[in-house]
Amino acid sequence: MKKSILAVATLCVLGTSVAMAKNQMATDTTPAEDLKIYRAYFMKKFPGVPLQEFANGVNAVSEVNRENWEAIEEFPPYEPMIDEGEVIWNTPFKNGKTFASCFNNNPAQRKNYPYWDKSKKAVVTLEQAVNACLTKNGEKPMKYKKGKITRLLAYMGYQSRGQKTNVVVPNDPDALKAYYDGKTFFFARRGQLNFSCAQCHVESAGQRVRSNVLSPALGHTTGWPVYRSKWGDLGTLHRRFGGCNKQVRAKPFKAQGKEYRNLEYFLTHMSNGIEYNGPSTRQ
Amino acid sequence: MKRIIPVAALALLGAVALSGCSSDAVKSDTAAKSSYEKTLAEAKAERKKAAAVGGEWRDIGKFLKAADKAAAKGDYDTAMKLAKKALFQAKMGQIQAKEQAGVGNPAYLLN
Numbered sequence: 001m002k003k004s005i006l007a008v009a010t011l012c013v014l015g016t017s018v019a020m021a022k023n024q025m026a027t028d029t030t031p032a033e034d035l036k037i038y039r040a041y042f043m044k045k046f047p048g049v050p051l052q053e054f055a056n057g058v059n060a061v062s063e064v065n066r067e068n069w070e071a072i073e074e075f076p077p078y079e080p081m082i083d084e085g086e087v088i089w090n091t092p093f094k095n096g097k098t099f100a101s102c103f104n105n106n107p108a109q110r111k112n113y114p115y116w117d118k119s120k121k122a123v124v125t126l127e128q129a130v131n132a133c134l135t136k137n138g139e140k141p142m143k144y145k146k147g148k149i150t151r152l153l154a155y156m157g158y159q160s161r162g163q164k165t166n167v168v169v170p171n172d173p174d175a176l177k178a179y180y181d182g183k184t185f186f187f188a189r190r191g192q193l194n195f196s197c198a199q200c201h202v203e204s205a206g207q208r209v210r211s212n213v214l215s216p217a218l219g220h221t222t223g224w225p226v227y228r229s230k231w232g233d234l235g236t237l238h239r240r241f242g243g244c245n246k247q248v249r250a251k252p253f254k255a256q257g258k259e260y261r262n263l264e265y266f267l268t269h270m271s272n273g274i275e276y277n278g279p280s281t282r283q
Numbered sequence: 284m285k286r287i288i289p290v291a292a293l294a295l296l297g298a299v300a301l302s303g304c305s306s307d308a309v310k311s312d313t314a315a316k317s318s319y320e321k322t323l324a325e326a327k328a329e330r331k332k333a334a335a336v337g338g339e340w341r342d343i344g345k346f347l348k349a350a351d352k353a354a355a356k357g358d359y360d361t362a363m364k365l366a367k368k369a370l371f372q373a374k375m376g377q378i379q380a381k382e383q384a385g386v387g388n389p390a391y392l393l394n
Binding site for chain 2: 020021038040187189194245251
């Protein structure tokens, strides 16, 4: 009798330890394992929402938001900005070349960024590639958060619609470090409010913060640049990162600095398989 | 004449007392200034350390600027309060960043 009680108790303890997972360190799982974990989590949290729908952000999980968004998308406020971007794309630099010379004559470049550049040992984003093209051709680089760059990205994004996110994290210790740094940034609590990105956009996705519904992190990187009602203009992903950091009362990092590029690398990898649909509108 | 003497004596006493007070006030102002400057320097150093570990909080810079303004007006009480706030937040930011270093998937993702 004693033995059977002991056996049952042992099984209970073992069972509990198996069922209750513990917080992990970033390097405990590979990028491929992470992808499976995140996909399973969001599918379970939002049953019936198809994977591609997550490209629509909060509008995939909130009916009210979706109705408003669909109404706005009938006459999208970013439409004239795509045209402005096309003009920028086609306008020759002082040396007579255009952006086409840096991007194989193809503005549909979204699927190629961000990527790990082995020689630079750094994550390279589309915004950086745009500015590298400008400086290479003797032009002044653009600012990274708003303005002219968002017009060009809107045009390039529009041309890239339908391309699938496919961020590759090579088996290179430096690339993996960049991925894990981005992952830690995403899950680490920061600022006076002691909040992580994940607490809002993973754990509490779909819930409300005052009148706003929190968007799921899955698909967060597909619709940029975004026209936000709050901004009354288009903005870049790193502008939004900075805004989120400020909201939790942390000092934001520099747009296109290492921290946000690594975060973009991790976050875009999370959305692998989801189609790009930028530019888009958000609350 | 008899009345004039006490009045003059009182005036003299008053002057002595006032000069004593003002010298005390100067001393306490100097002490407040020096104490504020010490705290300010400490806050600035801790802020740098917080930034180095990626843990600087949003409002530290604002507190330090406001502290500078208050000190320039001679309001060392307010300046000191703000410098102490900045110092506290800079230290907390460092603790937070060190505690969160290397974190990965939280348990709720895995259950």
